[in-house]
Amino acid sequence: MSFTTDTYKTFDKETIFYYKWKAKENLPLKGIVQISHGIGEHAGRYKSIAKRLKNQGYDVYANDHRIHGKSAKNNEYLGFYDGEDYFSDAIEDMRKLTEIIKKEHPNKKIILLGHSMGSLLSREYVTLYGDDLEALILSGTAAFLKGLGSFGLISTSFFSKLNGKHRSNEILKNLFFNQFNKKFKPNRTKVDWISSDKKQVDKFEADPLRIEDFSLGVFRDILKGSKKINKPPTFKNTPKSLPIFIFSGDKDPVGEMGKGVKKVALNYKKAGVKDLTLKIYKGGRHEMLNEVNKEEVEQDLLNWLDERIQATN
Template sequence: MDGIKIHGYVISPDPGVQVKGIVQIAHGMAETSERYERFAAFLAGLGYHVYIHDHRGHGKTAENLDNVGYLADKDGFMWLVKDMHHLTVIIRKKYPSLPLFLLGHSMGSFASQRYAMEYGKELSGLILMGSNGNQGIMLKAGRLIAAREAGKTGRRTKSEKMNNLLFGGFNKLFSPNRTDFDWLSRDEEEVDKYIKDPYCGTVFTSGFYHDFIIGLMVIEKKKNRKKVPKDLPVLIISGDRDPVGRCGKGVKNLYQIYKKTGVNDITLKLYPEARHELLNELNREQVTDDIASWIKDHTK
């Protein structure tokens, strides 16, 4: 790898609980792995080892707030995907035969889409949460703006322009707004926790946005879409008020993309009125039960 030390943790079933499999989680942008502790404990109670790490440029891996939002000097998005696979390699050395499921949320879901193209044969199932399908010309425009920003101010400079371009319109769906992050969840307590965490909700660097958008463009290429194993089970879940997935339209597009490329076991579930962070939503118990049921059905 490139020398970055990645911080992660594992939550395992209690002694005496039958181990059924492993769930690896890829968290979203501008958050941390610690926000998944409740969900991880739930899965561990059902008999699953849960592995999750802070992505580069996030949480404890970033080491300090100055480094939050910067992935790498080059190819940051692909390094993020490689980090995920490196964790898989570590898991497989310890548990070579247990079923392994990858769950990606938001930015982590896009990284998981890319992961499935390169390493999908190593998975028993893929869960994409808070994701989106093809965005086409919007990405080309965003890449040009991000490249201009990086060239003008440097890759490590926080980019308010790109932040506003990508996320500025999300909260408008929920006006009048209580906070800048109402689009995350209807649960005000969970939104307030996010806002109070200094490692959450920060403006990221122009280098991040440039690499991330290029990563999305790579994902959208048909030749890469076809690399996803046809026998890889895929679960797509989203709130039908999630602006990241265009309130259901984008995730329906993603579902159709997988269908057209020949993936033969794919499920889409939209939750009425739910917003972006399903695991922190008012209906999170229903969501966690649905995920657990799907994993159980695909655990061989």
């Protein structure tokens, strides 16, 4: 087995499942990469990039966010949330994993890699705990979707008050995902928007841990979080010396076909971030780490990291 797994308890006694890939033996440890996955998926989908990282001297840790993957009590609990603020809870769960990493690697800083929802969580995370980090990598991130985001925020807030935030709503159930998929009509699957690689799309659609249905509170809290992190204070409170690598596809509907991603990068530059790299891949959709050119994307990520991380014995 190329990885190990374990669990930890959160501040509110939830059990969080996580993976650990140890760096290849006989290599100096360059750093530790902590992965924060996207909505509806799980950390087990990051085995490819984790393997590339471990073979280049990086330890990799990745937790299944609460109500996702193997952190859910069972498949019936996938997507079910009855807490107070999912966005904040998920960030504190990430922080707990960081503390585990720090205990196992004293005096070693961490590289945070966030995808999609995980990138939004990571952008808030660095304003709180950025001093623990060596670098930030954002995949498939987004500006606040003014039209769709505002409508979703109003709707989820309304239906949450009406029926309870722990319930789902059939009208809103696939609002975002259907809108994203419309960009690629005629659709072959429900998730054509994630990648142009049909094998990866089919693999994800068949994944028993893929979540289609969520409690309304999850969408509401993520939309509130997205709105917050795309306002000036979040960019201002990001450590200016923290190297940031942002990458996305120019056919990613979450990033508004590159437009929203460029806006995020520009806002970081305006806020004074000194080392910021933006890479937009032509033809790429939402999951560049699962695209037809995934090996190129992985290598670009490794090259960027190696230019900034000094190996230590």
